[in-house]
Amino acid sequence: MxxxxxxxxxxxxxxxxxxxxxxxxxxxxxxxxxxxxxxxxxxxxxxxxxxxxxxxxxxxxxxxxxxxxxxxxxxxxxxxxxxxxxxxxxxxxxxxxxxxxxxxxxxxxxxxxxxxxxxxxxxxxxxxxxxxxxxGDFAAKDSFDENLRKHRDHLLEALGFTVTHDDLTPVKGSYSxxxxxxxxxxxxxxxxxxxSLLDAGKMLQQADQSLAEQSIKLRQKDQQLASNLRDEGALRFTISSLVVFCLFQAALLLWMIVS
Structure with missing residues (x-):
């Protein structure tokens, strides 16, 4: 059997x-x-x-x-x-x-x-x-810090749980x-x-558009900076030429006086 x-x-x-x-x-x-x-x-x-x-x-x-x-x-x-x-x-x-x-x-x-x-x-x-x-009972390691204990108890009570603590040992407690x-x-x-996936896609699209706009602005700034550098170079050349011309004129005038 x-x-x-x-x-x-x-x-x-x-x-x-x-x-x-x-x-x-x-x-x-x-x-x-x-x-x-x-x-x-x-x-x-x-x-x-x-x-x-x-x-x-x-x-x-x-x-x-x-x-x-x-x-x-x-x-x-x-x-x-x-x-x-x-x-x-x-x-x-x-x-x-x-x-x-x-x-x-x-x-x-x-x-x-x-x-x-x-x-x-x-x-x-x-x-x-x-x-x-x-x-259940709270783990002892989660109850020693008073601020953390108060935060935990507040969270549980807001969710509808009843929190109880031992009058003699506050670190001991339970929820129910x-x-x-x-x-x-x-x-x-x-x-x-x-x-949602649709909202996430929308956020990515907006971020991509923002990056594209920032890229255009940076490119415009680079072009403006390059133009300013070219203008600065031309201005430096003009100033240098004027300085050389002034020195030549001064030297010529001095030579005429000495002669």
Missing amino acids: SETAEPPSHAEQILELKRQWAELPARHWQLLRLAPLATERGTGARPLRFAELTRYERHSPTLSVLRLSVQLPAQLLHREQNVLEVWLDHGLRTLEFGPASGLQVEPSNRGLGRFLAAQGILWAQQRCGHYQVLG AALVSTLQGEWNREKVQQV
Whole structure:
């Protein structure tokens, strides 16, 4: 009599799907415009920047995932930086944010963290507003700097999370929320703007036209400078000739007097 293999448990199915989906490539890309902001003491200069938003989502009857990542030109990041994951467990009807190390955004204080979280919330609300949100504890390393802690707490509260801290140890804390529908998928649209392909093409066209206009102006300036140099050369020759003539006249006059 052969033994029948037991079907994998729900937790085992979730772990297997997460393993299979861990290395899958992104399928959608979008351009982000990070507006220039005033220089801050902690972050330094905050000029105009453009970034690439990559988006990947996958669905099964058991699990759904949205993975967002942001990359800036010439930026070297660790694997879990600028990455947000949203996991929907359809069996338990829960939402869990990832990665496990927390949302780590670079450059900081440019609105990217709230933008990524808002995108994940909006995506989840379109599918399962009645799911329960799984909260979590803050990593100790993210809580020692008081200013960073206040900024993080303000961001989470603006998104609809409840933030709690240990009265005796403020660096220890956690975040929580009731249902997906209670979260707020809003971000500062002046700081972070989504740019469509058509708008990106328009921006490139305008930049190309501006470069062409600047090239024409520079060429005109070069021509004007060359003309001025020619005029200056002619003027120098005229002055030199007059000086030589004056010297000749003076020498002639002196010779006539002496003679």
